[in-house]
Amino acid sequence: MPSGGLAYSLGYCYTKKAKSAVSQRWECDQRGSQKCRAIATTDLELTVMKSVTEHTHAADMFKGKT
Numbered sequence: 001m002p003s004g005g006l007a008y009s010l011g012y013c014y015t016k017k018a019k020s021a022v023s024q025r026w027e028c029d030q031r032g033s034q035k036c037r038a039i040a041t042t043d044l045e046l047t048v049m050k051s052v053t054e055h056t057h058a059a060d061m062f063k064g065k066t
């Protein structure tokens, strides 16, 4: 898992938004451009993705880089 405030799960990219003593909260990187409200929660080692809400768009892995 890469560091630097980004995480990937099932082709979606997330930006770190909040960190607590035991978990971190991530918002979909497409929140702005796609109005996506998907949120994911992991532990501090980014090993657990949970509370993942639905995306409003296809996974990033299916789109080409521009």
Ligand SMILES: [Zn+2]
Residues within 6 Å of the ligand: 012, 028, 029, 030, 031, 036, 037, 038, 054, 055, 056, 057
């Ligand atoms: Zn999304």
